[in-house]
Amino acid sequence: GEDVEQSLFLSVREGDSSVINCTYTDSSSTYLYWYKQEPGAGLQLLTYIFSNMDMKQDQRLTVLLNKKDKHLSLRIADTQTGDSAIYFCAESIAGGFKTIFGAGTRLFVKA
Amino acid sequence: EAGVAQSPRYKIIEKRQSVAFWCNPISGHATLYWYQQILGQGPKLLIQFQNNGVVDDSQLPKDRFSAERLKGVDSTLKIQPAKLEDSAVYLCASNPTSGRGYEQYFGPGTRLTVT
Numbered sequence: 001g002e003d004v005e006q007s008l009f010l011s012v013r014e015g016d017s018s019v020i021n022c023t024y025t026d027s028s029s030t031y032l033y034w035y036k037q038e039p040g041a042g043l044q045l046l047t048y049i050f051s052n053m054d055m056k057q058d059q060r061l062t063v064l065l066n067k068k069d070k071h072l073s074l075r076i077a078d079t080q081t082g083d084s085a086i087y088f089c090a091e092s093i094a095g096g097f098k099t100i101f102g103a104g105t106r107l108f109v110k111a
Numbered sequence: 112e113a114g115v116a117q118s119p120r121y122k123i124i125e126k127r128q129s130v131a132f133w134c135n136p137i138s139g140h141a142t143l144y145w146y147q148q149i150l151g152q153g154p155k156l157l158i159q160f161q162n163n164g165v166v167d168d169s170q171l172p173k174d175r176f177s178a179e180r181l182k183g184v185d186s187t188l189k190i191q192p193a194k195l196e197d198s199a200v201y202l203c204a205s206n207p208t209s210g211r212g213y214e215q216y217f218g219p220g221t222r223l224t225v226t
Contacts (some may be wrong), residue, residue, distance in 0.1 A: 042220055043154065043215075
């Protein structure tokens with residue numbers, strides 16, 4: 001079946017690195033995404049990775065994909081209080097026409 | 112470029128009442144999505160439009176939910192009659208392509224409370 005799982009909470013200190021993990025079940029995923037949701041707002045795409053890539057780096061963000069284990073991670077370097085939000089892992093399936101979202105990981109950044 | 116607009120932002124109704132939500136996607140975006148986000152969960156797709164045609168409505172509770180996208184631009188989502196379990200945030204998103212992968216642009220959502 002289609003399922004994306006994430007841990008619910010992560011707490012880090014300002015300046016530390018944050019690593020948010022995700023597992024998915026559909027091996028035919030074409031894209032995998034990380035979205036950010038701040039209070040009272042919709043989701044905003046942070047980054048995405050094609051399923052044939054292992055790693056993608058974008059400024060403070062590093063995405064690692066282990067396709068064999070169906071494991072995706074998002075590393076945020078030098079985490080700031082402004083990074084406090086809910087982070088959703090998502091995969092596109094059905095040839096890219098459908099996106100399945102995880103339940104989200106709430107990141108708390110302590111000053 | 113203006114983002115995805117949704118209204119109202121908040122709505123409180125009693126069970127068995129009706130409610131309608133409106134979405135205006137980003138200009139030129141062909142694909143429009145309605146998601147239901149229950150507290151503590153990720154968004155769940157209710158319906159996907161490609162222009163004014165329905166691509167996927169397999170998870171739309173059709174006995175009470177309906178949606179339309181006239182002229183392939185704005186869209187409305189209606190619930191009639193509402194149940195307590197419909198309390199959620201209803202998110203609208205749009206995509207400039209045919210819907211194959213790529214980024215979805217989300218509106219701020221409408222928070223529905225059914226009492």
